[in-house]
Amino acid sequence: MHGWTVGVDFGGTNIKVGLVTGTGRVEGDAMLLTREHATPTRFLNGLHDTIERLGKRLGRRIALRGVGVGAPGLIDGERGVIYRLVNVPGGWRGVPLQRLLEQRFRSPCAVDNDVNAVALGEWRFGAGRGTRHSVYITLGTGVGGGLVVNGQLVRGAIGSAGEVGHMKIALTGPRCGCGSRGCLEAFIGTAAILRLARGAMRRGSRILRRLATEHHGRLTPELISEAARRGDRAALRTWHEVGSYLGLGLASVINLLNPERIVIGGGVSKAWPYFASRLTATIRTHAFEDPLAACRILPATLGERGGIVGAAILVWERAK
Amino acid sequence: MHGWTVGVDFGGTNIKVGLVTGTGRVEGDAMLLTREHATPTRFLNGLHDTIERLGKRLGRRIALRGVGVGAPGLIDGERGVIYRLVNVPGGWRGVPLQRLLEQRFRSPCAVDNDVNAVALGEWRFGAGRGTRHSVYITLGTGVGGGLVVNGQLVRGAIGSAGEVGHMKIALTGPRCGCGSRGCLEAFIGTAAILRLARGAMRRGSRILRRLATEHHGRLTPELISEAARRGDRAALRTWHEVGSYLGLGLASVINLLNPERIVIGGGVSKAWPYFASRLTATIRTHAFEDPLAACRILPATLGERGGIVGAAILVWERAK
Numbered sequence: 001m002h003g004w005t006v007g008v009d010f011g012g013t014n015i016k017v018g019l020v021t022g023t024g025r026v027e028g029d030a031m032l033l034t035r036e037h038a039t040p041t042r043f044l045n046g047l048h049d050t051i052e053r054l055g056k057r058l059g060r061r062i063a064l065r066g067v068g069v070g071a072p073g074l075i076d077g078e079r080g081v082i083y084r085l086v087n088v089p090g091g092w093r094g095v096p097l098q099r100l101l102e103q104r105f106r107s108p109c110a111v112d113n114d115v116n117a118v119a120l121g122e123w124r125f126g127a128g129r130g131t132r133h134s135v136y137i138t139l140g141t142g143v144g145g146g147l148v149v150n151g152q153l154v155r156g157a158i159g160s161a162g163e164v165g166h167m168k169i170a171l172t173g174p175r176c177g178c179g180s181r182g183c184l185e186a187f188i189g190t191a192a193i194l195r196l197a198r199g200a201m202r203r204g205s206r207i208l209r210r211l212a213t214e215h216h217g218r219l220t221p222e223l224i225s226e227a228a229r230r231g232d233r234a235a236l237r238t239w240h241e242v243g244s245y246l247g248l249g250l251a252s253v254i255n256l257l258n259p260e261r262i263v264i265g266g267g268v269s270k271a272w273p274y275f276a277s278r279l280t281a282t283i284r285t286h287a288f289e290d291p292l293a294a295c296r297i298l299p300a301t302l303g304e305r306g307g308i309v310g311a312a313i314l315v316w317e318r319a320k
Numbered sequence: 321m322h323g324w325t326v327g328v329d330f331g332g333t334n335i336k337v338g339l340v341t342g343t344g345r346v347e348g349d350a351m352l353l354t355r356e357h358a359t360p361t362r363f364l365n366g367l368h369d370t371i372e373r374l375g376k377r378l379g380r381r382i383a384l385r386g387v388g389v390g391a392p393g394l395i396d397g398e399r400g401v402i403y404r405l406v407n408v409p410g411g412w413r414g415v416p417l418q419r420l421l422e423q424r425f426r427s428p429c430a431v432d433n434d435v436n437a438v439a440l441g442e443w444r445f446g447a448g449r450g451t452r453h454s455v456y457i458t459l460g461t462g463v464g465g466g467l468v469v470n471g472q473l474v475r476g477a478i479g480s481a482g483e484v485g486h487m488k489i490a491l492t493g494p495r496c497g498c499g500s501r502g503c504l505e506a507f508i509g510t511a512a513i514l515r516l517a518r519g520a521m522r523r524g525s526r527i528l529r530r531l532a533t534e535h536h537g538r539l540t541p542e543l544i545s546e547a548a549r550r551g552d553r554a555a556l557r558t559w560h561e562v563g564s565y566l567g568l569g570l571a572s573v574i575n576l577l578n579p580e581r582i583v584i585g586g587g588v589s590k591a592w593p594y595f596a597s598r599l600t601a602t603i604r605t606h607a608f609e610d611p612l613a614a615c616r617i618l619p620a621t622l623g624e625r626g627g628i629v630g631a632a633i634l635v636w637e638r639a640k
Binding site: 029074083131132133145147149150152154155156157158159160161162163164166168169170171178180181182248249251252253254255257258259260285286287288290291294295 | 394403451452453465467469470472474475476477479480481482483484486487488490491493498500502568569571573574575576577578579580591605606607608610611614620626
């Protein structure tokens with residue numbers, strides 16, 4: 001496989017663009033501000049200029065193998081049509097971006113949900129490598145996911161499959177961003193984690209309290225991890241609760257899908273050392289023994305570049 | 321497609337054998353007692369004799385296209401190896417039944433979990449027909465399931481995928497047969513339904529109480545349905561609760577897999593008229609709007625012969 005595939009990680013704040021080799025390396029990358037490229041036309045123009053610029057920086061003409069885009073929202077990844085984007089203005093309703101990209105760049109292009117792209121990236125080059133059945137879950141403000149089954153991305157009827165964060169783990173509970181109650185996200189999304197930590201702090205916590213004060217009272221998952229690292233009991237208790245809730249959700253995933261691998265990414269996954277043992281213990285209580293024994297649960301390895309690499313894989317998977 | 325494929329529905333009590341045409345019709349069928357054919361050798365002998373007998377009954381030699389077996393237990397459907405069977409004695413541990421069948425019948429054979437077989441049957445010829453993504457769930461003593469994604473059966477790493485009944489819908493709850501708590505099965509398996517009905521009866525129920533007395537105090541899902549048909553409030557309340565719990569589980573399935581169809585089978589699904597409206601209302605509260613709009617939820621249509629037809633499809637799917 002020669003030449004590069006352009007991978008685009010289209011986020012609410014930044015648009016990250018990278019040249020991806022056939023072995024999943026990113027050989028050149030650049031960043032655009034989303035607010036300056038928020039309409040389809042501006043996005044295409046900005047992308048075009050960026051690719052030219054990246055080529056010049058490499059000192060040679062780029063043999064373009066295709067352009068893949070991962071974006072946040074409801075997207076029909078099979079046809080590459082954006083139904084709507086989350087956190088991006090600019091009228092992205094019913095935009096056939098794959099077709100627009102192919103007209104502009106005269107090469108095979110693909111567009112899908114950003115989490116699906118990262119799921120493909122981790123499956124092919126990251127912590128899910130070498131498996132046929134891999135589940136990716138991302139922990140952050142929201143809890144999202146992407147599924148690879150039988151070596152294929154699972155998109156479902158309209159492209160919305162993979163919402164691990166909106167599996168129910170409780171009959172009721174705090175209201176979720178989606179309007180429902182009982183969703184995994186409502187228990188372990190960032191807002192819920194901060195709520196757990198505040199509750200735990202009330203029962204005593206010198207370290208976390210001091211750290212929060214030093215940051216003008218603003219609690220973050222990073223501070224809770226830092227406090228946990230220093231042995232703060234409220235912080236440790238918080239991560240244990242997160243591990244328990246996540247364990248319930250992943251036990252359901254194991255029983256339902258029998259994956260070989262579950263890959264945990266997203267900003268909050270950095271707290272892995274503090275929730276992993278409770279996570280494992282909870283899953284052991286709640287999942288079937290045989291599929292559990294066949295499943296490894298690992299933190300993601302591609303980090304920030306997962307979105308770019310995954311977007312490139314979208315193109316290759318389409319060409320298959 | 322000429323000739324017949326033999327479909328075998330290997331149950332704890334009976335072994336049902338049928339000749340299945342390429343269009344999913346069963347043109348001849350017979351039944352064996354499981355306890356008389358519970359070892360691999362006896363099973364193969366009994367099956368051989370039965371196929372001969374079915375051929376004679378049809379008055380011609382059978383052009384055998386293959387033999388498919390669906391059996392209850394943990395089975396590696398890709399290789400056709402039975403790890404263990406549930407409710408069947410006779411030493412079925414690590415039996416390469418697919419290979420044994422092929423040696424005996426000199427035609428392509430396949431072996432898989434019985435619920436996976438029915439899931440394939442309903443997908444290809446029943447209520448899931450015409451879709452690429454279909455989830456089958458069976459309601460009875462246990463709550464099982466089978467998944468078709470991207471037009472393929474989902475087996476997972478070791479063949480145990482599809483356990484819809486062991487997705488968690490609650491942080492805790494009555495102990496499930498699997499040893500965990502919070503499983504859907506622990507809320508809507510037959511035992512749980514009877515418990516719900518008994519609880520509801522205590523708050524007043526003339527009709528159901530009388531029906532139970534007429535049956536020597538033995539409550540069954542059928543009696544609860546009969547009482548519901550006659551307007552008994554405890555019975556109606558019971559089915560409403562079942563609809564609510566099932567709705568939570570299916571909302572998770574819709575959010576995670578975005579299927580085009582969910583097919584509900586098994587003995588307890590006959591109560592569909594009494595739980596369907598509450599089921600639909602609960603799902604509407606808890607599932608995402610777009611994938612819900614793309615999903616139809618229907619009762620199974622193949623009934624008893626689903627297992628035989630599905631077992632035949634196992635052979636065709638393998639040959640693809």
